[in-house]
Amino acid sequence: LQTETVSAQAGWQNLTPGQINRTEIQYVNSTTAFSVASGIYKTTDNGSSWILLNAPDENNYDKLYFVNGSTGYVTVLSEANRGKILKTTNGGINWNYMPTGTNYSFGAINFINANTGYIGGNRFDQLFNGVIMKTTDGGISWNEQGPVYNYFVTCFSFPDALTGYASAGSKMFKTTDGGINWSVIPLSDLFVFDEVYFTSADTGFITGYFPNGNGNQLWKTVNGGLNWTETPGVEYIPLRRITFLNSMTGFVLATNGILFKTTNSGENWNIINLNTSLTSTSISFANMSY
Secondary structure, three states, X not given: OOOOOEEOOOOOEEOOOOXXXXXXXXXXXXXXXXXXXXXXXXXXXXXXXXXXXXXXXXXXXXEXXXXXXXXXXXXXXXXXHOOXXXXXXXXXXXXXXXXXXXXXXXXXXXXXXXXXXXXXXXXXOOOOOEEEEEEOOOOOOOEEEOXXXXXXOOEEEOOOOOOEEEEEOOEEEEEOOOOOOXXXXXOOOOOEEEEEEEOOOOOEEEEEEOOXXXXXEEEEEOOOOOOOEEEEEEEOOOEEEEEEOOOOOEEEXXXXXXXXXXXXXXXXXXXXXXXXXXXXXXXXXXXXXX
């Protein structure tokens, strides 16, 4: 897998020195971003240059989430540190392991603020037994939430402090009490979820696919997941990520260098060609004006 970092300052420009396998990227302000590749990288000049940060577990990073320019978290994949995540409080200068007290494998992470956050994955010693854990003290202690049955949790979306959604294989789960309870959102068990993004407690989008279908699809709800409608014009291409700048303007990234953009909350989508032959895996914006 090869990926590249691009900028929308003047169209889309390749900002990746060499060919670095970046799987995640997140802007924290107009000039500063962090990315996960074979290491954890940081830019402070809007992607013109990237610094490799001194973090442990090189080549074993999965997801990252920064709540601001100082405090961020990264999930790790190494067997030796399973059940732990990395945390920095000084913009990536130093990193510390935050044990969860388990040996679970985590593939999803989302923080509401610097102290309250969620990680999801599966209980490694019980294959396909999904788990969601929550911290309210910045990762010092973690408590299991749920249950989420036998599904590996891969993505979170929290439009507010109490309402959250989690995608997990052929199931999607919802909480309205800050993770104390999670209920199954009704949708076909034949649909496999990839990405979820809610712009409000009621309005949200999911990507996924029917295993016997023709490819990925984008679906939308306006009533908190009770009903879903397929979004025309964004289908049959491997869809990777969803992000919205506000309630109306959003993007869906496909792995083949195609970006879909809406300015009316998903009613219509325009195609943007990133003109790259490399695989696209993540998207983040430095400002809200694109």
